[in-house]
Amino acid sequence: MVESDDFVQALQDIGFDFFTGVPDSILGGIIATLMERRLYTPAVREDEAVGMAAGAFMAGKVPAVLMQNSGLGTSLNALISLNVIYQQPCLLLISWRGFQGKDAPEHLVMGDSMTQILDAARIPHRTLSEQSLIEDLKWTAQTFMKQRIPVALLLKKGIVKGNHP
């Protein structure tokens, strides 16, 4: 399992310097680390978070948005009618609740359809794994720079450790 401290450092090392989002338990350790480093601006809704990321990007920052995959539903319109069409890239760090049907009922439909929704919206995505972490982050940075649209990294439970259990 990757330490959240190392994960946040890796994101900072490839240039990310503005972090916002809405929490999820899978993202808890990462958010705690970001807060310790005073890098995290909390949002109250995921469409607000992607809007803030768009503004921060246009003002010279390299933004990342953290959200549970339920928030993908909440923010989808902003993502496709703002960030995608205006070419305002950001990293979407999305926790994969409902993966393989093992979660609470409210997560199951989104857990099953999330990658299809991302494909349909033409948002490039990759599922993060410990073995391919460096390569996954490299791909993220390259896609961000080249396509200039939101790029999603999907985070299953147990990949990045939470330092606050």
Place this chain on the structure above:
Amino acid sequence: MRPEEGTIQSRARAMAAVLELLTDQPVIICNGFPSREAYKIADRPTHFYMIGSMGVAPSIGLGVALAKPDKKVVILDGDGNVLMGMGTLATVAALQPKNFIHVVFDNEVYGSTGNQPTISRLVRLEQMAKAAGYANVERVIEREDLVYEFKDMLKKDGPSFLLVKVTEQAEDVDRVMLEPPEITRRFMKAIE
């Protein structure tokens, strides 16, 4: 009956008064008629015109304001937009960005879709902003009050919220004749 009694100023006229007081400040303008009217009144590279993502204008402005604390950021918004993105009033108030001015033209209707009523006649948006904790909150009807309060907000520390009651009248305006990626690139260069 709409609009509120005593309201005689159109949004375009009120917006022209605001834009006249601005020079190189970043301005985020919400989707629908407001962006189209601003584009016609005074097109500047510091304008970010929205064509979609209703409700998100203050979020974009907040991102700019946090990243550029030395620039006053102005958001030109509407009542339907504020109602849709109401949570952002709380986020702004919690963060207290000093360089954030939120101007809301309140015509009490969804003007871009055929003037269906909003609920802003029943729910006072400036009171929501005040309760959330914006540093300065004003509500104006007359043009001279608008000019006075907006000038004051340009000088003061924010976050500021200025509600401007306007009529339903919309100008006969074209769409914004810029492609979205061009709007982004132009705005980024202008606020560097």
